[in-house]
Amino acid sequence: MASAREEILQRIRDAKVPPARPVVRGYDRTGPGGVELFAERVADYRAIVHTVTSVPDALKALAGKRIVAPQGVPHEWLIDGVTWLREPLSIEELDRADGVLTGCAVAIADTGTIVLDGGEAQGRRALTLLPDYHLCVVRVDQIAASVPEALQRLEPTRPLTFISGPSATSDIELNRVEGVHGPRTLEVLIV
Amino acid sequence: MARNPVTWLGSPTFPKAAKEALQDTQLRQNLRKATGTIRGRREAAVAEMTDWEQLRVAGEQIKDDVLARLDTLLVQLEESVTARGGVVHWARDAEEANRIVLDLCRAEQADEVVKVKSMATAEIGLNEALEAGGVHAIETDLAELIVQLGDDRPSHILVPAIHRNRSEIREIFQRRMGVEVSDEPADLAEAARVYLREKFLTTRVAISGANFAVADTGSIVVLESEGNGRMCLTLPETLITVMGIEKLVPTWQDLEVFLQLLPRSSTAERMNPYTSVWTGVTPGDGPQRFHLVLIDNGRTATLTDSVGRQALRCIRCSACLNVCPVYERTGGKSYGSVYPGPIGAILTPQLVGDLHDPQAASLPFASSLCGACFEVCPVRIDIPSVLTHLRAEVVEAKGRTAESVAMAAAAWMFREASRYEKAQKAGSLARFLARDGKITSLPWPGSKWTSSRDVPAPPAESFRAWWRKNRG
Numbered sequence: 001m002a003s004a005r006e007e008i009l010q011r012i013r014d015a016k017v018p019p020a021r022p023v024v025r026g027y028d029r030t031g032p033g034g035v036e037l038f039a040e041r042v043a044d045y046r047a048i049v050h051t052v053t054s055v056p057d058a059l060k061a062l063a064g065k066r067i068v069a070p071q072g073v074p075h076e077w078l079i080d081g082v083t084w085l086r087e088p089l090s091i092e093e094l095d096r097a098d099g100v101l102t103g104c105a106v107a108i109a110d111t112g113t114i115v116l117d118g119g120e121a122q123g124r125r126a127l128t129l130l131p132d133y134h135l136c137v138v139r140v141d142q143i144a145a146s147v148p149e150a151l152q153r154l155e156p157t158r159p160l161t162f163i164s165g166p167s168a169t170s171d172i173e174l175n176r177v178e179g180v181h182g183p184r185t186l187e188v189l190i191v
Numbered sequence: 192m193a194r195n196p197v198t199w200l201g202s203p204t205f206p207k208a209a210k211e212a213l214q215d216t217q218l219r220q221n222l223r224k225a226t227g228t229i230r231g232r233r234e235a236a237v238a239e240m241t242d243w244e245q246l247r248v249a250g251e252q253i254k255d256d257v258l259a260r261l262d263t264l265l266v267q268l269e270e271s272v273t274a275r276g277g278v279v280h281w282a283r284d285a286e287e288a289n290r291i292v293l294d295l296c297r298a299e300q301a302d303e304v305v306k307v308k309s310m311a312t313a314e315i316g317l318n319e320a321l322e323a324g325g326v327h328a329i330e331t332d333l334a335e336l337i338v339q340l341g342d343d344r345p346s347h348i349l350v351p352a353i354h355r356n357r358s359e360i361r362e363i364f365q366r367r368m369g370v371e372v373s374d375e376p377a378d379l380a381e382a383a384r385v386y387l388r389e390k391f392l393t394t395r396v397a398i399s400g401a402n403f404a405v406a407d408t409g410s411i412v413v414l415e416s417e418g419n420g421r422m423c424l425t426l427p428e429t430l431i432t433v434m435g436i437e438k439l440v441p442t443w444q445d446l447e448v449f450l451q452l453l454p455r456s457s458t459a460e461r462m463n464p465y466t467s468v469w470t471g472v473t474p475g476d477g478p479q480r481f482h483l484v485l486i487d488n489g490r491t492a493t494l495t496d497s498v499g500r501q502a503l504r505c506i507r508c509s510a511c512l513n514v515c516p517v518y519e520r521t522g523g524k525s526y527g528s529v530y531p532g533p534i535g536a537i538l539t540p541q542l543v544g545d546l547h548d549p550q551a552a553s554l555p556f557a558s559s560l561c562g563a564c565f566e567v568c569p570v571r572i573d574i575p576s577v578l579t580h581l582r583a584e585v586v587e588a589k590g591r592t593a594e595s596v597a598m599a600a601a602a603w604m605f606r607e608a609s610r611y612e613k614a615q616k617a618g619s620l621a622r623f624l625a626r627d628g629k630i631t632s633l634p635w636p637g638s639k640w641t642s643s644r645d646v647p648a649p650p651a652e653s654f655r656a657w658w659r660k661n662r663g
Contacts, residue, residue: 004281004487008436011491012262017500020255026245027448041461091392091426111462124476125425125467129418148447156408156443157275159473162450162466167418170458171334171350172357172376174225180333180380181387182418182465 033109033145035190038138041112045165046178047186055137058189059101068100068131070123077101077137087123094126099133100183105160107143108150112165114138114188115150117158125159134183136163138190193286195489196316197542199344202527204553209521218522221356226513232459233510233567240455249448251571254504257439258494264406264439265485271409275471277481288486289320292398292431295482296326299429301396305387307413307420308332309400310348310507311433313529314542315488317398328398329390331419333383340367346523346531348509349457354522380417387419397423397478401434402506403449404483407442410470411483414453414463424467430478436485437503449506452569456508489542498580498606502538504570509534511564511574517557526554533564537577546588555581576606 002010039049052058056079063081071087078084085097103121104114114136116122121137128134144150154160167182178184194200202208212218237243257264269279282288296304304321306312306328318328318339330339337352338345341363345351352360361374364382372382399420403412411432413420424430440446454463472481494500512518512532523531527550528539536554543551555578564574583598 004283004287007283008281008485008487008491009262009265011487012265012436012494015491015494015500017259017261017494020259021252023249023252023256024245025249025448027242027249027451028245029447044461045464095388095392108462113462118473118476125421126477129421129425147450148444151443151447151450156405156410156468157470159470159476160466160468161421162462162468164460164462164464166464167416168464169333169376169380169417170229171332171337171352171417172360172379173221174229174350174353175376176458176460177376177380179377180384180417180419181331181391181422 029146029148031110031146031149033143033149035109035140035143038107038109038112038143039188039190041109042114042165042188043112045112045168045186047112047165047188049188049190051190053191055189055191059135062099062101062135065098066096067135068094068097068123068127070100070102070121070127072120072122073101073103074121089127091126091130094130097131099135100128100131101135101137102128103137103139104142106150106153107138108145108147109143110146113150114163115154116161116163117154119158125161128161128163129182132183133185133187134163135187135189138188140190193284195543196285196319197314197489197530197539198528198548198551202550204550205521205525205527205557206553208525208527209517209557212521212525215522217356218354219520221354222519222522224356225350225353226519229459229513233456233513236455236459236461239461240451246448246452247569247571250452250506250569251504253440253445253448254437254506254570255501256441257437258500258503260441261436261439261494264441265436267406268404268409268439271407272471272481272483273409275409277409277471277483280482280484282484282486282488284488285315285486288315288433288484288488289317291484292317292433293321293324293326295429295431296321296396297324299396299480301326301394301429303327303329303390303394304396304398305329305331305390305394305423305427306335307397307399307415307423308335308351309398309433310529311400311435311486312398313345314435315433315486317433329387329394331387331391331423332415333380333417333419336383336387337363340364344524345529347512348507348530348532348534350509354524387422391419391422391426395427396429396431397427398431398433399423401432401438402453403446404434404439405441405443405446406439408470410443410468412446412466412468414466416458416464418465421465421467424469425477427478429480429482431482431484433484433486436487436490453506453508456510456567456569489544492544493538493541496541499537499541499577501572502534502541502577504572505534505538506570508569510567510569514563514567515558516561516563517559521557526557528554533558533574533578534572537572537574537581540581540585546585552585552588555579555585573606576602579604580606
């Protein structure tokens with residue numbers, strides 16, 4: 001008896017689907033972009049957005065908190081007065097943290113999205129998932145105008161997380177409610 | 192061969208189920224409110240895009256290309272996933288897929304697994320199969336949890352508990368979680384968060400579906416809102432992903448089309464809160480064992496039908512449900528399948544693949560052919576044409592009759608929207624032939640029909656025209 005794999009592939013070939021027309025990409029691959037648009041669209045998801053000139057100054061608001069700081073977070077971000085939690089961290093330790101501070105890989109102006117790829121200042125995925133508060137620093141040069149531009153900048157084989165606002169659900173009468181399993185507060189610092 | 196669990200055993204035919212559902216005024220109220228909300232929001236989300244039509248065309252063409260090269264692309268996907276440390280399994284039908292997943296759970300000695308909402312696993316009846324094998328599957332999506340705790344069935348692709356309003360949900364939560372909770376959506380969401388938190392932190396095996404799989408990189412993509420998906424895709428040691436063989440896109444670049452089409456069509460957002468992408472296994476981050484189960488379950492049979500195969504372009508956004516006047520009134524459960532609404536009416540009978548199954552064969556008739564579903568479909572599935580094509584096949588299967596000739600003619604007419612509109616205008620002329628609202632004789636080929644029955648006179652304005660004017 002043929003394996004499931006061989007049988008499925010053979011059935012596909014037997015279906016004799018004719019070749020498709022070439023794909024016409026007539027859609028807009030760029031977009032207006034810009035910091036203002038990004039800030040406005042992030043805020044639309046009821047995330048908190050600030051445009052700042054100094055990250056360390058903006059972080060003073062974290063005083064007294066226990067905040068996860070992934071590997072690669074710039075040294076000057078680790079200001080005094082905050083208990084910085086560093087890897088290795090257990091699931092329980094992450095769950096008990098007050099929040100997490102990260103950078104990002106790319107951001108998207110058109111959709112108000114930030115993308116993490118596990119690189120510098122982002123850490124593994126669990127770090128930005130278990131703490132209830134996520135503070136993400138976005139550099140202006142990281143903001144792509146559109147979804148197509150952002151995908152082009154990303155390395156697809158890295159573990160990627162696209163984040164558009166805080167955790168939410170539309171499952172009750174199709175109305176959006178913020179805050180389910182992921183961080184209930186998302187704050188974005190644009191530098 | 193075992194029956195395909197895509198339809199629920201013992202479901203009545205659509206007209207019978209619909210008649211019953213129409214008596215339920217609470218259901219109709221819940222649905223009208225929910226679909227009305229989402230229709231307006233989707234329209235606004237789409238109106239903001241100047242290139243929406245171009246994106247739809249690209250989405251259609253990319254998916255057609257996938258169907259034309261499915262064998263090559265699947266082999267390519269298998270290679271890329273395997274190269275990155277994943278294991279690929281193939282399943283001809285639901286039974287085979289369920290056995291593979293159960294064996295994987297047993298190998299991990301798991302008696303409990305957490306699940307991300309997945310149409311593919313609902314289609315194959317995975318939860319029931321796992322339960323029978325001693326493995327309890329916990330649904331973690333809020334709406335799926337409402338359905339599971341309420342011992343209920345899903346009625347919508349995106350929001351399986353759309354038929355429940357907030358006070359009904361409150362009642363289910365109080366009864367099954369043993370907690371006091373108000374009917375505020377935020378409080379209900381909080382109750383679900385607390386209820387599931389410990390499960391996420393301790394369960395070692397997760398099961399997910401996939402929205403897309405990228406053939407050339409082996410990347411799997413899951414879109415979600417709540418973060419339950421991220422929990423399942425990140426915390427457990429083992430991840431099992433079940434997906435239909437048609438869920439492919441050829442390249443990473445192709446995602447740029449679907450990541451724009453899907454959120455706006457589905458939840459009417461510019462972007463859904465969370466999208467996760469992973470490729471095989473990443474040391475030190477997320478599950479260290481990854482299994483991908485590719486399921487056929489009627490898809491290759493659907494592929495052989497040159498008109499019907501376009502249903503395989505579907506990206507499960509559920510926009511067609513939200514605009515459908517029939518769905519809004521009868522609800523999803525009347526369709527007797529995990530795939531309700533217009534897309535269900537063409538996908539379910541094709542996956543079942545038996546025109547003599549009275550329930551599945553009744554589904555292509557569950558439509559007024561108003562065409563609203565085609566207009567909102569992000570991958571331009573011409574649902575009315577496929578409906579009439581399948582109606583003709585159902586009738587044909589019963590033997591060649593006047594009805595089958597009429598259905599074949601209708602199928603030809605519906606294949607072109609312009610042809611249909613012209614025919615409708617001609618139909619309005621037929622009002623002049625009618626007496627007492629009935630036409631007793633039509634010229635050929637209509638005579639084949641009127642020789643055995645009267646035809647009600649067409650209304651002055653077609654439903655399609657009315658819908659466009661009032662609801663479109």
